[in-house]
Every structure is written in structure tokens, then in C-alpha cells.
Amino acid sequence: MGVFYCRPSYLVDQREHSERSVAERRSRESELASNTEYRVLRAAKLPLSALASRAVDETHDIQPMPVLPGLDGIEQRSWQQFLGCSLNLVAALNGYLKGTHNLSIRDVLLLELLSRPNRRAHRLCALAQALRVSQGQMATQIRRLEGLGWVTRSPSKRDPRGILPRITSEGHTRLQAVLETYAQGVRAHYLDQLQHEQMVSLVDSCRRINGSLTVQG
16 A cells, blocks of 8 residues: 655645635634624524524525625625525526426516417517516527427417417416416425515515616616
């Protein structure tokens, strides 16, 4: 059996890695010390897992969170938690729908729009505007769903030169099961995490933000 010798450069790398780990841990502890919930847990001598399960684990730390200039601590955390929650929630729901029906949230929203009787709202420009995507992205999405048998295209009665997408009979039949899966995911990942008062507060906050964006748009 051969003998393994550590090169000096290897030992230096190991030492630097250890020093970086210590520095990162101290930085994290300093950040936690400014967290009110952390201080409460420490005062009650509770394990940090109680905090991790409610904060760190919920956001999964998968998205970059830059420190934005001009924002104080509360403003920074408010935006970071909102952005992290939004990204993680959409990712979780997309994964749930993808695994069950091979569809994304945007696919479900499109199919639900196409299931409505107003054919004028099925024009490519109207659909793209409703889902906040470009017409090119919408055309690609429709072609994908067409290939899966959910959607077909037919001439417009008002304008024979225009081709409008429509949901197929099979798509109509399958859509209800998709919406049920979607609702289950929303309840598990979103509604069940909130109390009624928190839902009401969140509705008001989102209404304010959406109202501001509508005015600016």
C-alpha cells in the first residue's frame, strides 16, 4: 500500500479553507444576532433549528441576494424575503405541476384563458399581454402545448386570415385535474403556511403593489 504525503501547498489550501469557514460562520452569527427571532430563541435557550426551519430552510438559499444601496436593514430583509419566497414558491409549484402533468404554472394559466368563451381574448397579442411575455415567447409556448395535444389552432371567424389558438376537447377534459393539482400545491406550499389574518394582510400588501405598478404601466 502506498503512503500518502501531503504537499505543503495542499496544507496551505486546507488552512485557508478552514480560515474562510470560520470567517463565514462568524459573519453568519453576526447577521443572526441582528435578527429579533434569533435573540428570542437564544434567550429561551432553544435550538437554532427552530429558526432555520422557519427562515433558512424555507428560502433554500438558492437565489443570489445582493445588498442594495439605500435600503436599511428592515427594507433589505423585507425585499429579500419577498423575492426569495416568490422564487421558491413558483419553483415548487412548477415542479409539482411538471411532475404530475408536464406543465408549468404559465401553461396552466394559458390553458385556463383558452378555456374561456371570449375568442377575441385568444389573439396572440392579448394572451402575451395577459401573461406578461413577448409574442414570440407566447408562440413558442402554444406550439409546445399543441405538440402535447392540449391546444390546436384554427382560423378566426371574424378574420379568416387570422389563426387563433384554442384548447382541444381532450385539453378541456384534462384541465380540471390540472387545476385540482394546482390548488393542492397552492394550499400545501402557500395557504397552509399562513393564518387568516396574515392572508388578509398579504392581500392588502399585494393590492397596493399591483395598484402602483398598474398606474406606472
